[in-house]
Amino acid sequence: MVDYSVKGQVALLEVNNPPVNALSTAVRTGLRDGIAKASKDPKVKAIIICGKGQTFPAGADIREFGQPPRAPWLIEVGDSIEASLKPVVAAIHGTCLGGGLEVSLFCHYRIAVKSARVGFPEVNLGLLPGAAGTQRLPRLVGLPVALDMITSGRHVTALDAKKYGILDELVAGDLINAAIKYAMSVVGKPLMERRLRYKQVPGADKAREVCEAAMAQVKRKYKGYEAPVECVRAVRASVDLPYADGIRMESELFKQLNASGQARAQQYAFFAERTVSRWSMPNGSYRTAKALPVKTTAVLGAGTMGTGIAVCLLSAGLPVILLEQNEKLLQNGLRTIKALMEGSVKLGKVPMEVAQKATTLLKPTLNYEDLKDVDLVIEAVFENLKLKREVFGKLDKICKPSALLCSNTSTLDIDLAATSRPDKVAGMHFFAPAYHMRLLENIYGTKTSFMVEEGANPYEIDQIMEDLGMPMGPFKVRDLSGIDIGWRITQEVAKSLGTTITKETKYLGGERYCGIGDDLYEKGRHGRKTGLGFYKYEKKGGKISTPDPDALDIIEAYRQRRGIVKCKISSQEVIERQMYSSINEGFKILEEGICTRPEDIDISWLYGFTFPKYLGGPMFYASRIGLQKVYERICYYHENFPLKQRDCKDLRRRGSSTSGVYTMYPALGVVINSYCDMTTDGGGWTWVFWEVAVDAATRCCWRSPPFFYGYVEVYGYVEVCRLCRGNDNLHLLLSNGESEMRFDMEDFNNNTRYLQYTTFTVGNETSRYLATLSGPSGNVGT
Numbered sequence: 001m002v003d004y005s006v007k008g009q010v011a012l013l014e015v016n017n018p019p020v021n022a023l024s025t026a027v028r029t030g031l032r033d034g035i036a037k038a039s040k041d042p043k044v045k046a047i048i049i050c051g052k053g054q055t056f057p058a059g060a061d062i063r064e065f066g067q068p069p070r071a072p073w074l075i076e077v078g079d080s081i082e083a084s085l086k087p088v089v090a091a092i093h094g095t096c097l098g099g100g101l102e103v104s105l106f107c108h109y110r111i112a113v114k115s116a117r118v119g120f121p122e123v124n125l126g127l128l129p130g131a132a133g134t135q136r137l138p139r140l141v142g143l144p145v146a147l148d149m150i151t152s153g154r155h156v157t158a159l160d161a162k163k164y165g166i167l168d169e170l171v172a173g174d175l176i177n178a179a180i181k182y183a184m185s186v187v188g189k190p191l192m193e194r195r196l197r198y199k200q201v202p203g204a205d206k207a208r209e210v211c212e213a214a215m216a217q218v219k220r221k222y223k224g225y226e227a228p229v230e231c232v233r234a235v236r237a238s239v240d241l242p243y244a245d246g247i248r249m250e251s252e253l254f255k256q257l258n259a260s261g262q263a264r265a266q267q268y269a270f271f272a273e274r275t276v277s278r279w280s281m282p283n284g285s286y287r288t289a290k291a292l293p294v295k296t297t298a299v300l301g302a303g304t305m306g307t308g309i310a311v312c313l314l315s316a317g318l319p320v321i322l323l324e325q326n327e328k329l330l331q332n333g334l335r336t337i338k339a340l341m342e343g344s345v346k347l348g349k350v351p352m353e354v355a356q357k358a359t360t361l362l363k364p365t366l367n368y369e370d371l372k373d374v375d376l377v378i379e380a381v382f383e384n385l386k387l388k389r390e391v392f393g394k395l396d397k398i399c400k401p402s403a404l405l406c407s408n409t410s411t412l413d414i415d416l417a418a419t420s421r422p423d424k425v426a427g428m429h430f431f432a433p434a435y436h437m438r439l440l441e442n443i444y445g446t447k448t449s450f451m452v453e454e455g456a457n458p459y460e461i462d463q464i465m466e467d468l469g470m471p472m473g474p475f476k477v478r479d480l481s482g483i484d485i486g487w488r489i490t491q492e493v494a495k496s497l498g499t500t501i502t503k504e505t506k507y508l509g510g511e512r513y514c515g516i517g518d519d520l521y522e523k524g525r526h527g528r529k530t531g532l533g534f535y536k537y538e539k540k541g542g543k544i545s546t547p548d549p550d551a552l553d554i555i556e557a558y559r560q561r562r563g564i565v566k567c568k569i570s571s572q573e574v575i576e577r578q579m580y581s582s583i584n585e586g587f588k589i590l591e592e593g594i595c596t597r598p599e600d601i602d603i604s605w606l607y608g609f610t611f612p613k614y615l616g617g618p619m620f621y622a623s624r625i626g627l628q629k630v631y632e633r634i635c636y637y638h639e640n641f642p643l644k645q646r647d648c649k650d651l652r653r654r655g656s657s658t659s660g661v662y663t664m665y666p667a668l669g670v671v672i673n674s675y676c677d678m679t680t681d682g683g684g685w686t687w688v689f690w691e692v693a694v695d696a697a698t699r700c701c702w703r704s705p706p707f708f709y710g711y712v713e714v715y716g717y718v719e720v721c722r723l724c725r726g727n728d729n730l731h732l733l734l735s736n737g738e739s740e741m742r743f744d745m746e747d748f749n750n751n752t753r754y755l756q757y758t759t760f761t762v763g764n765e766t767s768r769y770l771a772t773l774s775g776p777s778g779n780v781g782t
């Protein structure tokens, strides 16, 4: 895992743990042993740490976070690097991230190639840098840069890292040769001043203001997330506490975060993101399918979606022909694209050179003939089936036979786009704003607004969902995508069902229909683009939304017309009704085989709806709450809101079976994870809180190896607490009503604050568990 060699007078420690040289136990051991060996070798004058293959270590091995921790700890390895009496140089290429950057900060010098990037992405995994990163980076670069890097998790280019002082030198050509030369040039120089632990944090006199501002910012920007807040606290300790105490505090906060549900959810999301790229469908998989080359593209329609899609394609460096029906609409579209590109550059989302190149890649036209050679056409015209069929008819005649003809429709039946090449016709549903959202998918989601009809205020609902961590509440999203778009869609859906929508329509296609959007539409309130929607905006197309009493009046008039008595809806209910209906849909999607894994659904939500990562995605969230509970609440809402005519056949079926929702996943009971937390009451007694996650990891859907929490599927959480003293021997007793399993908690002792991630293996048949914690004196609670 760490290849040791000596080149001249320099020892080379090459981390060799593909693909990303993660700092697994074996790598940590190899580094520790390598430093010891090089230190003893009289021939060796300097030491280099680097990575073999594509990168310097990209961090700790995330898979190990779900297992009992094993020595040597990264921080001990780091201490031995820093204490070395021979200079140690980190030679960096690829991505030097997390624990990798921490290792380099223990080295006395850091050099890198220009293409390298460094960063502390732990915050994206629900963690903070736990091997002294929060204490050492501020000592090197000062608080503002350290706070920014640690709380954002962003990757910093080698050029910027040099500017900040993280890197000592950028090198060209062969990295190892340059590193050997560099290492020999520093032999004999004093090492004391290169040891970061002895440095003071620069600008410490401003620490209070800087840290308070950073804290306020992360609370505003990352609502609901625990890790960014703890990152700020840990960084602040680098100024407030001596080095050793700061390290202790960092370690304590790291353990707390690592034991939290948020870290589990975010780590699950990390692996789920990678799992979904390995898709498989009945007709093929990522192993057998090859991507079609797309070199030229066209977008039809220069409205909100069309321009957004064009920006997305241009940002990817693809030429785009933008087609509209008249010059005025075309010019409007070009102006919008220019403004969106400029905005993306300002926000740092698109590099300046890409935006500049985009102007040469964009070709406006009014003529369908110009589309004859393109590889891919995406239509984003109005949601009107007749119009779309016309468009597809023209495209079919003009475009070359191999061209893909795609529709950005979110609702219309793609099979109705009659062409001579149905195999080349697809739905390509971009999520709004198309230039920003990373999800491109066909998906049917659930509609919200039921609750406003009953009495909730759209602004309260948005606030509740934003407090939960969604960047925009559902009503702001409706204003963004256009209330007129929603109106057109429902008109088309009604037409396809052979009906029309009137002021009295309460159901459409068996589903509850809410006409508030229609009332807003009729008053010309089409959302952001008209400056008025559910909200009022500072101008047409503006972004600053303020609640609007006129919109509330329209909603109230609607309720009175329908004879709806306004009622109060609690925050909990808002969240449950938003989330649980999506979870229910998620299960239906799995059941219908539209997706094969829950990860597919979670990643769609994380990318398409910017669902808060700290909750992992709706399916993961459901598994944390317990599917039985979710199911019961869905039944409750179904029964208590008689207006809701949603087909609940699947729920009813699950409800009538003894195992309820669990029937989705018949193969149950593979892994049980648990962790405990302890607090001392001062009287020699310790309260132990256990949380037991009962996994019904599946054979059918959850295919990833059950190596950590992320893949735990059906949780039955049981919290038990117990007073214990001294080295009480604890047992965990699990029962499924038929048989019982008992586990000794041998690792348990009074000095261990967190006994976490204990993994047990149980039989296959168990579906519901009762957990009982028992001590020497018998069972103490459930």
Ligand SMILES: CCC[C@H](O)CC(=O)SCCNC(=O)CCNC(=O)[C@H](O)C(C)(C)COP(=O)([O-])OP(=O)([O-])OC[C@H]1O[C@@H](n2cnc3c(N)ncnc32)[C@H](O)[C@@H]1OP(=O)([O-])[O-]
Pocket (backbone or CB within 6 Å): 019, 020, 022, 058, 059, 060, 061, 062, 063, 074, 095, 097, 098, 099, 100, 102, 121, 122, 125, 127, 128, 129, 130, 131, 133, 271, 274, 275
């Ligand atoms: C004590 C505390 C210490 C410290 O403070 C904590 C940390 O360091 S926390 C860590 C801080 N570091 C991070 O958060 C960095 C996380 N990693 C990344 O951001 C990207 O992987 C990276 C940019 C490095 C490469 O991107 P790319 O080239 O597009 O490649 P890719 O993304 O497709 O990954 C390829 C394969 O490698 C796998 N894998 C990757 N990283 C890890 C890992 N650390 N571990 C294990 N596995 C990892 C990944 O699952 C995939 O496997 P598979 O089986 O093929 O699905």
